[in-house]
């Protein structure tokens with residue numbers, strides 16, 4: 229299989245991730261905080277080490293405990309959105325957001341009377357920071373922006389929007405699902421109060437991993453409460469981080485493997501991986517341009533993009549293309565709507581969506597060429 233769906237989840241993983249999964253399950257296997265025996269303590273140590281690595285990766289100016297493990301990016305986004313917003317609050321966001329932002333907001337519109345302003349993006353796929361400034365009202369509490377679109381890969385000017393949020397006393401939540409592991413993020417520099425990311429995409433950890441960074445300015449109520457290992461007599465959830473937001477048995481084995489993935493990332497270099505993916509994307513875009521009937525939706529500037537490109541082919545349903553690529557060429561892409569209906573609305577790709585191609589760290593030029601040849605066969609270019 230030629231796997232070109234790394235925006236959904238990265239595959240394959242670095243070899244040391246597979247080794248770490250097996251090693252943790254076979255040799256450690258304890259439940260952190262649940263018991264004073266070696267296995268529980270070792271599991272606790274593993275969590276602390278990976279937490280510290282993540283805190284360093286994002287330049288967290290706080291103690292690492294404010295990096296809270298989640299089960300994916302959606303989990304962290306729900307935790308942030310539902311934990312921060314109160315009745316009648318106003319939120320500013322963009323038309324590039326994933327359903328894991330838009331659906332929690334829609335729920336709160338219904339149940340808590342919050343108001344949501346959804347800002348447009350331009351032909352290059354970028355939001356205008358001044359639009360965020362202009363949309364602020366006395367009731368605004370939170371600005372939310374995806375660092376990069378999962379449909380067209382454009383990287384947003386989060387530093388500028390973070391500065392606007394901070395100047396106006398607002399909280400800034402960044403969805404880094406598509407950038408963590410390929411674009412450096414510095415929460416202090418970009419004035420980010422809340423940052424949600426998946427561990428299983430660009431960070432190259434296993435499914436079931438993710439994290440939410442919670443800065444000192446953000447006060448969150450937990451949306452999941454329960455056992456934390458310690459403080460068992462307390463009736464209410466212990467208020468100290470990370471226990472305030474982490475309850476129940478964590479995905480310790482996944483987190484151990486995420487730690488291995490972070491080591492791989494450091495040794496190969498985030499910048500190097502990003503350049504590799506953007507080179508593959510340029511090759512893809514150049515090849516697609518030559519095919520009659522193709523429309524491309526992707527980053528126009530490699531400096532402001534991640535390895536995600538969408539295309540449509542006149543006369544073909546993206547689903548059909550996906551099936552042919554899979555069945556006849558062994559190429560895995562994602563056809564249809566990519567959990568971001570507002571983005572497709574603006575691109576004019578409703579209701580069928582696009583074919584999304586997202587190369588990863590282990591793809592080669594030969595992989596792109598197989599895809600191009602297959603699409604050329606369909607388009608007759």
Ligand SMILES: Cc1ncc(COP(=O)(O)O)c(C=O)c1O
Pocket residue numbers: 235236299300301302303326328374376377378403405406425426438
């Ligand atoms: C921009 C964006 N946000 C959030 C998510 C949700 O990520 P997860 O599947 O880890 O919950 C995705 C997944 O594709 C995404 O692309």
